[in-house]
Amino acid sequence: EVAASGKVRGAVNISRGMIEFRADPASPCRDERLSPEKTVIVYGASGGRSTLVGKTLQELGYQDVSDLGAFKGWVESGGEVE
Numbered sequence: 590e591v592a593a594s595g596k597v598r599g600a601v602n603i604s605r606g607m608i609e610f611r612a613d614p615a616s617p618c619r620d621e622r623l624s625p626e627k628t629v630i631v632y633g634a635s636g637g638r639s640t641l642v643g644k645t646l647q648e649l650g651y652q653d654v655s656d657l658g659a660f661k662g663w664v665e666s667g668g669e670v671e
Contacts, residue, residue, distance in 0.1 A: 594660065597632060598669035605638045608645050625650040632657035 596602055601622050603611045610618040614625065623629065629651055633639035636659035643656045657663060664670060 594634075595664075595670040597657070597660070597663055598671045600632075605633075605642055608642050609649070612646055612649055612651070614650075625652065628653040628655070630655045630657050632660055632663065634661070635659050636662075 601620065603620065603623075607618075610616050611620040612623050613619055629646055631639040631642045631646070631654065633642070636656070639656050639658065643654045646654045
């Protein structure tokens with residue numbers, strides 16, 4: 590999906606099914622680019638899954654989480670894509 594449509598410039602692509610493993614600081618599978626101390630902005634193809642990811646991150650202790658919503662809206666508003 591990302592290969593076909595692109596992603597927000599500088600974004601870290603993590604699927605909904607992997608977020609608990611990649612974002613949990615105690616997980617051996619964590620992604621070192623994520624940290625509860627950092628600002629995290631989530632988005633998805635339609636915006637529905639991003640809401641779930643944002644909630645999951647908050648449950649994992651992330652304090653500064655925002656939901657950009659749908660990727661399509663980002664593209665239509667002229668947001669940078671890579």
